[in-house]
Structures are given as structure tokens and as C-alpha cells.
Amino acid sequence: MINQSLAKLVLNEALKTGADFAELYIEDTTSHSxxxxxxxxxxxxxxxxxxxxxxLLKGNRSVYGxxxxxxxxNLLDLANKLNAAFNESQIKMVDSFKTIKVKDLSPxxxxxxxxxxxxxxxxxxxxxxxxxxxxxxxxxxxxLMAASRKNVEIYNSDGLHxxxxxxxxxxxxxxxxxxxxxxxIGFIGPGAKDGMNFFRNLDIVKLAKETADDAITSLHAKExxxxxxxxxxxxxxxxxxxxxxxxxxxxxSAVARNLSxxxxxxxxxxxxxxxxxxxxxxxxxxxxxxxxDDEGNLTNRTCLIKNGILNEYLIDNFNGRRMNEKGNxxxxxxxYKHEPTSRMSNTYIDNGSTPVEEIIKNTKLGLYAKKLGGxxxxxxxxxxEFAVSVGYIIRDGKIAERVRGATLxxxxxxxxxxxxxxxxxxxxxxxxxxxxxxxxxTDVGQPTIRVKELVVGGNGGKLV
Amino acid sequence: MNVxxxxxxxxxxxxxxxxxRYASASSFSCGxxxxxxxxxxxxxxxxxxxxxxxxxxxxxxxxxxxxxxNIDSIVNQLFEAAKYTTKAEGEIxxxxxxxxxxxxxxKELINVPHQKKIDYLFMIEEKIKALDKRIEEVEVGYExxxxxxxxxxxxxxxxxxxxxxYSFVASVVINDNGEKKTEFLVFSxxxxxxxxxxxxxxxxxxxxxxxxxxxxxxxxxxxxVFDPEVVDTLLDFYIGQLNAEAILKNSSWFKDKLxxxxxxxxxxxxxxxxxxxxEFIRADAQGVxxxxxxxxxxxxxxxxxxxxETARKFNVAPTGHAAxxxxxxxxxxxxxxxxxxxxTKEELIAKVGNGVYITSLEGLHAGMNAQxxxxxxKAEGFVIKDGKIDRFINMMTVASNLFEIFNNIKAISQNIxxxxxxxxxxxxxxxxxxVSV
Numbered sequence: 001m002i003n004q005s006l007a008k009l010v011l012n013e014a015l016k017t018g019a020d021f022a023e024l025y026i027e028d029t030t031s032h033s034x035x036x037x038x039x040x041x042x043x044x045x046x047x048x049x050x051x052x053x054x055x056l057l058k059g060n061r062s063v064y065g066x067x068x069x070x071x072x073x074n075l076l077d078l079a080n081k082l083n084a085a086f087n088e089s090q091i092k093m094v095d096s097f098k099t100i101k102v103k104d105l106s107p108x109x110x111x112x113x114x115x116x117x118x119x120x121x122x123x124x125x126x127x128x129x130x131x132x133x134x135x136x137x138x139x140x141x142x143x144l145m146a147a148s149r150k151n152v153e154i155y156n157s158d159g160l161h162x163x164x165x166x167x168x169x170x171x172x173x174x175x176x177x178x179x180x181x182x183x184x185i186g187f188i189g190p191g192a193k194d195g196m197n198f199f200r201n202l203d204i205v206k207l208a209k210e211t212a213d214d215a216i217t218s219l220h221a222k223e224x225x226x227x228x229x230x231x232x233x234x235x236x237x238x239x240x241x242x243x244x245x246x247x248x249x250x251x252x253s254a255v256a257r258n259l260s261x262x263x264x265x266x267x268x269x270x271x272x273x274x275x276x277x278x279x280x281x282x283x284x285x286x287x288x289x290x291x292x293d294d295e296g297n298l299t300n301r302t303c304l305i306k307n308g309i310l311n312e313y314l315i316d317n318f319n320g321r322r323m324n325e326k327g328n329x330x331x332x333x334x335x336y337k338h339e340p341t342s343r344m345s346n347t348y349i350d351n352g353s354t355p356v357e358e359i360i361k362n363t364k365l366g367l368y369a370k371k372l373g374g375x376x377x378x379x380x381x382x383x384x385e386f387a388v389s390v391g392y393i394i395r396d397g398k399i400a401e402r403v404r405g406a407t408l409x410x411x412x413x414x415x416x417x418x419x420x421x422x423x424x425x426x427x428x429x430x431x432x433x434x435x436x437x438x439x440x441x442t443d444v445g446q447p448t449i450r451v452k453e454l455v456v457g458g459n460g461g462k463l464v
Numbered sequence: 465m466n467v468x469x470x471x472x473x474x475x476x477x478x479x480x481x482x483x484x485r486y487a488s489a490s491s492f493s494c495g496x497x498x499x500x501x502x503x504x505x506x507x508x509x510x511x512x513x514x515x516x517x518x519x520x521x522x523x524x525x526x527x528x529x530x531x532x533x534n535i536d537s538i539v540n541q542l543f544e545a546a547k548y549t550t551k552a553e554g555e556i557x558x559x560x561x562x563x564x565x566x567x568x569x570x571k572e573l574i575n576v577p578h579q580k581k582i583d584y585l586f587m588i589e590e591k592i593k594a595l596d597k598r599i600e601e602v603e604v605g606y607e608x609x610x611x612x613x614x615x616x617x618x619x620x621x622x623x624x625x626x627x628x629x630y631s632f633v634a635s636v637v638i639n640d641n642g643e644k645k646t647e648f649l650v651f652s653x654x655x656x657x658x659x660x661x662x663x664x665x666x667x668x669x670x671x672x673x674x675x676x677x678x679x680x681x682x683x684x685x686x687x688x689v690f691d692p693e694v695v696d697t698l699l700d701f702y703i704g705q706l707n708a709e710a711i712l713k714n715s716s717w718f719k720d721k722l723x724x725x726x727x728x729x730x731x732x733x734x735x736x737x738x739x740x741x742x743e744f745i746r747a748d749a750q751g752v753x754x755x756x757x758x759x760x761x762x763x764x765x766x767x768x769x770x771x772x773e774t775a776r777k778f779n780v781a782p783t784g785h786a787a788x789x790x791x792x793x794x795x796x797x798x799x800x801x802x803x804x805x806x807x808t809k810e811e812l813i814a815k816v817g818n819g820v821y822i823t824s825l826e827g828l829h830a831g832m833n834a835q836x837x838x839x840x841x842k843a844e845g846f847v848i849k850d851g852k853i854d855r856f857i858n859m860m861t862v863a864s865n866l867f868e869i870f871n872n873i874k875a876i877s878q879n880i881x882x883x884x885x886x887x888x889x890x891x892x893x894x895x896x897x898x899v900s901v
Contacts, residue, residue: 034548040551042549042551043545043549043551043792044548046541047525047527051528060500061502062502064503064505066507067507068508069508074508078508081506082504085504140714178714182836185835218836257601337509339505372830374827380637385826385831389830404836405833405836407861410859455900459865
């Protein structure tokens with residue numbers, strides 16, 4: 001995309017005023033989507049982008065800029081605009097680049113982009129028909145099939161050159177159920193890095209039925225009671241709770257600046273001893289995986305918490321400077337328009353040993369948050385909130401009535417210590433994580449877990 | 465890209481209904497943390513969006529490659545998209561209209577030296593830190609953007625726009641005997657002389673200070689006052705449900721409610737796209753002129769929000785709400801405001817007597833079910849005690865229903881608080897809000 005001599009010229013221009021590191025990130029992306037609304041192909045979208053991000057570092061200072069008007073003049077202009085942030089003599093120069101061979105952890109056998117559209121339309125129709133036929137209460141279905149392919153090239157002032165290719169796919173299903181004035185929604189959105197194999201291996205009928213069922217049962221659910229109660233959190237997307245309440249505060253962007261509740265706590269017991277958790281960017285074909293991170297480091301299987309003890313943070317090279325540590329493959333960005341920083345990939349609580357039935361059986365009165373909808377956290381004090389998209393009350397050790405409109409709030413460090421049961425049904429689910437370096441694909445995951453006590457918000461009075 | 469060449473190429477293929485949108489942005493930003501210029505950024509980018517009606521189908525392509533060399537590829541992609549699109553209701557706007565003209569652009573902003581902006585950041589950091597030893601961390605940032613746009617269609621409509629804007633942002637961590645609270649403040653405008661460092665510092669400090677020494681309250685239903693920023697957020701979700709496409713597809717609470725009482729008589733909701741602020745929009749994504757209008761008047765729903773297609777299906781004039789959403793022509797509301805009432809904020813709080821004052825709602829992306837209107841969200845706020853705002857409340861959630869809220873408003877205050885560039889909004893008073901702690 002950019003030849004080595006131009007890359008060298010731009011980096012050396014950027015380094016002229018004393019930066020100790022410079023990096024050129026080039027990205028060529030094509031995205032394609034088919035929007036299937038109520039059984040009609042409403043739109044087929046193609047979006048393409050090609051741009052360059054230039055990053056300069058000097059000590060604890062970072063300078064970043066980007067352009068998508070790629071030619072020698074614009075790139076040198078960008079380098080000069082950015083190097084104006086420093087005013088010292090040059091301390092580094094690039095002579096040549098060594099190209100690092102990147103191993104493809106998720107080779108694509110059959111690309112979405114080379115597959116005729118007819119096969120994709122059949123899958124969308126199957127999802128639509130399954131949801132629509134599930135019940136007359138389903139009044140609208142929305143299915144979206146989307147994929148992106150990204151060619152990435154990185155040159156840096158350490159003389160390293162990386163080339164990588166990423167292809168990701170997602171299948172989104174939404175069912176809207178309506179009865180009189182009442183409307184509710186079911187949603188599911190699996191994704192992967194596996195080309196057409198991902199779509200072909202999906203159990204579309206099962207997922208579509210589940211989505212329609214979520215919308216209908218929610219329509220008839222009672223409002224969730226409020227107050228403190230034991231909460232059993234389902235596997236898969238339930239892991240968003242760990243992602244938000246613990247994953248974000250373990251990112252170096254917060255830790256290095258002492259803006260995390262977990263800063264300075266490496267080696268300390270921060271969770272219940274039955275909790276072990278990982279961030280693993282190396283899982284083949286997983287939605288959040290990458291061969292290398294966005295500064296060229298190999299991705300890793302990082303053990304964040306081992307038997308309750310804080311074992312490791314997620315570190316990028318820049319924030320690692322404040323921590324006297326090197327990046328561990330966790331530096332990510334949405335696109336060339338974002339300065340990269342420490343982010344999660346596929347983050348999950350590891351399997352425990354308790355069967356799920358036993359967790360439910362041992363809960364006299366509480367909430368079963370079967371599916372969470374998403375949430376957020378303040379890394380400084382660990383305060384989080386999560387929406388429960390599918391919830392039930394547990395009565396006398398049995399799953400009882402469906403409830404709607406529940407939310408969970410608490411503090412990350414408290415919830416981690418209050419996990420008193422970890423199931424053996426680990427699953428991962430796919431989402432988009434938004435933070436300072438943009439929206440990136442991440443897997444969240446966990447087995448079913450129980451938290452002794454959590455604040456549940458809802459409009460249904462007290463739990464009795 | 466030469467638009468005429470693009471249109472000519474499509475004309476050669478028998479395509480006559482075409483829309484072209486161009487957007488460029490350049491930005492500068494910097495940040496200060498622990499007495500260092502910790503980040504500094506400059507960028508430029510352009511993007512174009514082309515759609516064309518091919519066999520009655522609307523096909524769309526978005527690309528950052530704006531060179532003339534890309535014209536053939538765009539044309540091919542449009543034909544490929546049209547081939548498989550089954551919806552055959554594409555159209556473009558062809559009416560001749562006069563458009564209001566206003567650019568929210570201040571050329572003086574470009575002349576303010578970057579160093580001055582950086583100096584301000586250091587000044588803000590120093591002044592905040594000097595106020596209180598309990599302030600543990602301060603992070604300050606500045607961002608400036610300049611955007612230019614062009615809309616052109618094959619019916620001869622050509623509309624240009626440009627705007628610029630800057631923001632100062634600060635976040636503080638205040639540590640009071642181990643209890644950490646965070647506060648965040650943004651000031652945006654395009655007139656640099658309007659920014660006052662001392663006022664900014666005072667405002668964020670006072671906001672942070674109010675969060676100290678919080679109290680616990682009981683889980684129960686309360687009388688509640690929603691701060692203007694909260695009202696603004698709820699309005700966005702509420703009005704979003706007036707999307708005529710959702711009405712047609714039977715997925716909105718407002719279906720069959722046109723010209724009926726959907727909200728309390730106190731509620732009048734105005735849309736003001738032509739107000740000369742940073743929110744000014746003269747035309748929507750299809751070139752339809754925008755208008756100031758009442759959407760709900762004294763609780764009665766007066767209109768849905770339309771693009772060309774939904775307006776045709778409802779047999780009404782288009783309302784200027786077309787927007788590019790997920791690679792198609794969707795619908796999006798313009799700037800919305802709740803008409804203020806007569807009470808001052810103090811009078812409103814006094815009227816409540818005892819209750820809660822909600823200043824922010826968090827996690828709306830997941831905790832707001834716009835379809836059902838149900839929400840249950842982490843909130844921040846204060847106790848209202850004996851008619852006055854009292855202490856900050858420890859972690860809580862607030863749960864209610866969007867549609868019920870606008871049906872049950874007991875009172876609306878005057879427009880008292882600035883919430884973003886030139887935008888003012890009132891507080892509202894609601895009964896029976898579930899609070900959980």
C-alpha cells in the first residue's frame with residue numbers, strides 16, 4: 001500500500017524534532033452488508049476506506065494524526081504538523097526495514113467476499129421465515145449479514161515492517177413482537193473470523209427461534225423487582241459483566257495513569273479464589289482474535305486473574321512506558337482514524353466445576369440474569385451497570401417467572417469477591433466494545449456464575 | 465471527484481436519478497495530564513456517498529477514494545447492489561425550493577494559535593489542582609473540528625455547508641478519605657472568546673465537590689426531578705420512536721396515534737433545525753428542506769418523521785428527516801426541545817418537597833428498551849429534602865417507562881440550563897419513579 005522508501009521518508013521527517021519512536025499504520029478496508037428487513041432486501045451496502053495513521057512518541061507524550069489523502073506531499077505535511085509538537089534535535093533515524101512474517105492464526109478457507117450473494121440471501125430468508133413463523137406476535141424481523149476485510153501494514157522506527165490481513169463476519173437477527181400498544185425486541189448477533197464457514201456452521205433455525213422467543217416472552221413479562229438479592233448470571237454474553245467491571249480497569253490506559261481501581265494491585269487477591277480469567281487474542285477464528293496487535297506485537301493468551309489473584313494487566317507499548325513494562329499484544333484500534341491503546345480481545349472467566357443445575361438449586365430467592373444486554377464502567381472507582389435482556393426470578397431453587405426491565409449495578413472489586421459459584425458451561429459471545437481507540441470486535445465469555453448479592457434495579461417493587 | 469463526470473457515467477448507463485454527498489473533516493486535538501502535553505493530534509479525511517435509482521431500486525456506495533479513477537468501480541458496485549435489492553421504491557427529491565442559508569463557521573477560530581489552546585490546558589490543570597488537595601488526578605483536553613459538506617442530486621439541487629467547533633474537556637478524580645468520585649465537564653462553541661478558564665474550573669470543581677459525603681437512601685418509589693441533560697437524553701429516545709418506517713412496520717408505540725393525546729397536556733415538543741446554532745440543518749440527506757415545527761403540541765401528536773418514501777406511503781409532504789442509516793436512506797430526528805414551563809428550578813424543587821434530583825443516566829445503549837419504553841439505568845443525583853437539593857446519593861438505579869414519563873409530567877421548569885452549544889432545556893418533575901440502591 002505504501003512502499004518502503006516512502007515509509008522511510010515519512011518516518012524520518014516525523015522523527016526530526018526529537019521523537020523517540022514513530023510508527024506508520026496503513027489500512028485498506030472494505031465492508032459489505034445485506035440488510036434484510038421483513039423478508040425484503042432493503043439495502044446492500046458497500047463501504048471502502050484507505051487511510052494512514054502516524055504516531056510519534058517521546059517519553060510519556062504521544063502525538064497522532066491521520067489522513068486518507070495518500071500521497072507523498074500529504075504524508076510529509078502530516079509528519080511536519082505532528083513533529084511540531086516537539087522541539088528538540090533528532091535522536092533516531094530509520095535506515096531500512098525488516099519485514100516480520102506474521103502467522104495467520106485464522107486462515108480463511110472460503111471468503112465471504114468471493115461467495116455469490118444467492119447463498120447469503122437463502123440464509124437471511126431462513127432466519128426471517130423462522131422468526132416470522134414462530135408466532136403471529138412477531139410483527140417485524142430484521143436480519144443483517146455483514147463482513148469486513150482489512151489489509152494492514154505497519155512500519156515503525158525500530159525498522160520493523162508488518163503486514164496482516166483480517167476478515168470478520170457477523171450475522172445479526174432482531175425480532176420485534178407486538179401486542180396492542182406493547183412492543184418488545186429479541187436480539188442475537190454471533191460473529192467470527194472464519195469466512196463463509198462461520199455462516200455455514202451457524203444453527204440459524206435455533207438462533208432465530210431463540211430470538212423470537214426472547215421478544216415474545218419479554219412482551220408478557222412482569223417488571224423486575226428491585227433491591228439487593230443473589231444474582232445468577234448466565235453463560236456467554238453474561239461475560240460482559242467481567243469485561244466491563246474488571247477487563248476495562250485492567251487495561252494499561254487506566255492502570256498507567258492510576259485511573260483504575262486495580263492500579264498497583266498486581267499479586268493481590270482481587271477476586272474470589274474460584275475465579276480465574278483470561279484475555280486470549282489467539283483463539284483461532286474467534287471474533288476478537290488477531291494475529292498481531294495494532295502496533296505489531298504478537299497477540300497473547302494473558303492470564304488476568306489466577307485463583308483470585310491479579311496476575312497481569314493488558315498493556316500497549318506506550319502506556320507500558322509509565323508502568324516500566326512492555327506491551328503484551330493488547331494494543332488495538334478501530335481504524336487508522338484512532339490512536340491505538342490497550343484493549344481487550346476475547347476475555348472470559350474460565351470454567352469452574354459446579355453444574356448449572358446446582359447453582360440454581362442452591363438459590364432460594366434471587367434473579368437469574370440469563371442474558372445481559374450490555375453495560376459500562378467507570379474504571380476509576382469501578383462502578384458499573386448492566387442491562388439484563390432476559391431475566392427470570394429464582395424461587396425455591398427453581399427458575400420461575402420471566403421479568404423485564406432489570407439492571408445490575410455495583411463495584412467491580414466487590415462483585416469479583418462476591419462470586420461464590422462458578423459453573424462448568426463456559427461459552428463466549430460476540431460484541432462491539434467502545435472506548436478511546438474506537439469500536440472494536442471483542443468476545444466476552446463465562447460459565448454461569450452466582451454473585452452472593454447485587455443491587456438490582458427495576459420497576460416491580462420489592463422481591464417477595 | 466468530478467461530480468459531473470460521475471453523473472455523466474451513470475447517465476450513459478441510462479441512470480438519471482442520482483444523489484452525491486461529500487464530507488470532509490479536519491481536526492486538531494491535544495491533552496494535558498500530570499503537567500505534560502500528553503497527546504497531540506492532527507487529521508484530515510474525506511468521504512463520499514453516492515446513490516442511484518436503478519430499476520426503481522436505490523443502490524448506495526460509500527467510499528473514501530474520491531479520485532476520478534474510482535468512478536467506474538462506484539458505478540459497478542451500484543449496479544451490483546441494485547441487482548439483488550428487492551425493495552423497488554427508490555426515488556430522489558425533485559421539488560424546487562428555497563433553502564435557508566447559515567454556516568455555523570467562525571473564521572477567527574482558525575487564527576487562534578495552537579499554543580494558546582495548549583497554554584489554556586495547562587492553566588486549567590493548574591487551577592483545578594490548586595483548589596483542593598483532595599483532587600487526585602486532572603486530565604484536560606481540547607478538540608477542534610472543521611467540517612465541509614456538499615449535497616448534489618441529478619435534479620439540480622446543490623447544497624454546500626461548513627461549520628467549525630471547539631471543545632474543552634476536563635475530568636477530575638477527587639479522593640475523599642478513600643472514596644473516589646469522578647466528574648467530567650465539556651464546553652463547546654466556535655467563538656474562542658466565549659471560553660472562560662475560571663468559570664470552567666469553578667464549574668467542574670463545584671460539581672465534583674457536591675458528590676462528596678454521599679448518603680444512602682431506601683429502595684422505593686420517589687418523586688423525581690430530571691435535570692435538563694437527562695430530559696434531553698430521554699427526548700432523543702422518545703422522538704426516535706416517531707420514525708415513520710417503524711410505524712409502517714408496526715414496531716413503534718406511536719402507531720395509530722397521530723392527532724391523539726400521547727403525552728400530558730403540559731408537553732409541547734419543538735423541532736428547531738433552522739435555529740442559528742451549531743445544530744442548524746437546512747436540508748435532510750435527500751435534499752428536502754428542514755422546517756421548525758411542533759411535533760407534539762399540548763400532548764397531541766402532530767406528525768411522524770418522514771423521508772421521501774414514507775411520506776409518499778402516508779400521502780403527506782416529506783418532513784426533512786431523511787438520513788443515511790446503515791447504508792440506506794433511513795430517518796433521524798433533528799434538534800428537539802421540550803417547551804419550557806413557568807416555574808423556576810427552585811420553585812420546581814420546592815414543589816416536590818421531598819424526593820430525588822436525577823442529574824445523569826448511564827448505560828442507555830443497553831438499559832433503554834426504546835421499543836417497550838422500559839428503562840432501568842444506573843443514575844447519579846441528589847436527595848431533595850424540604851424543597852431543596854441536599855446531599856449526593858450513593859450508587860442507585862432509576863427505573864420507569866419512557867412513554868409513561870411524558871404522560872405523567874407534573875411540572876416543567878423554565879429553560880434554565882445550558883446543556884450544549886446554545887441549547888437550553890428545562891427540568892421536569894415526575895411522580896413515582898422507582899429507585900433501587
